[in-house]
Amino acid sequence: GAVVSQHPSRVICKSGTSVKIECRSLDFQATTMFWYRQFPKQSLMLMATSNEGSKATYEQGVEKDKFLINHASLTLSTLTVTSAHPEDSSFYICSASRLGRAGYGYTFGSGTRLTVV
Amino acid sequence: QQQVKQSPQSLIVQKGGISIINCAYENTAFDYFPWYQQFPGKGPALLIAIRPDVSEKKEGRFTISFNKSAKQFSLHIMDSQPGDSATYFCAAVGNSGYSTLTFGKGTMLLVSP
Numbered sequence: 001g002a003v004v005s006q007h008p009s010r011v012i013c014k015s016g017t018s019v020k021i022e023c024r025s026l027d028f029q030a031t032t033m034f035w036y037r038q039f040p041k042q043s044l045m046l047m048a049t050s051n052e053g054s055k056a057t058y059e060q061g062v063e064k065d066k067f068l069i070n071h072a073s074l075t076l077s078t079l080t081v082t083s084a085h086p087e088d089s090s091f092y093i094c095s096a097s098r099l100g101r102a103g104y105g106y107t108f109g110s111g112t113r114l115t116v117v
Numbered sequence: 118q119q120q121v122k123q124s125p126q127s128l129i130v131q132k133g134g135i136s137i138i139n140c141a142y143e144n145t146a147f148d149y150f151p152w153y154q155q156f157p158g159k160g161p162a163l164l165i166a167i168r169p170d171v172s173e174k175k176e177g178r179f180t181i182s183f184n185k186s187a188k189q190f191s192l193h194i195m196d197s198q199p200g201d202s203a204t205y206f207c208a209a210v211g212n213s214g215y216s217t218l219t220f221g222k223g224t225m226l227l228v229s230p
Contacts, residue, residue, distance in 0.1 A: 034217065043220045043223050108162065
């Protein structure tokens with residue numbers, strides 16, 4: 001089955017520093033990758049959609065200069081939280097789409113717990 | 118505007134019982150309805166999904182019932198087990214501008230031993 005690997009699973013960083021989260025599709029080529037943010041006991045909130053080789057499309061209210069997304073290949077997308085602050089602490093989840101196979105084929109990574117101190 | 122409404126917010130079921138979670142959608146552009154299971158600290162995992170051309174889909178203890186005219190679908194977990202305790206999200210996706218997943222708010226299920 002389709003596997004999406006997300007790394008790291010947990011990260012603690014100091015306020016003002018930047019953190020990079022990687023999302024890899026291990027056994028398929030992902031035409032599109034998505035980044036979500038999830039607060040405790042809440043649903044997933046879509047932050048941005050990225051297509052390989054093009055700029056990411058950010059959802060309304062998401063700061064593109066703070067959350068930098070790069071989708072350089074069909075198997076790798078990265079989310080960089082720049083100048084992180086405590087309010088950026090959250091659970092970040094990526095998803096990869098194999099559009100055209102088995103329906104919409106969304107597979108999620110295992111998530112990254114970011115804590116900014 | 119919430120496009121997928123999910124209920125209940127939380128649910129407690131005895132072991133062996135039936136867990137039922139309901140969702141309703143508004144947009145007829147949706148044409149694929151997956152259910153995801155999420156354990157604490159993990160990403161969501163696809164549980165089962167249905168397209169609107171069928172009224173029911175069953176996979177093991179999990180069944181989706183779909184009512185296209187009412188724009189409602191539900192997840193039934195038969196013989197619920199403590200290991201089923203998790204948060205369940207319904208979702209919908211479609212074409213023409215609705216190609217990203219729209220999630221319900223989630224249901225926290227607790228199956229008591």
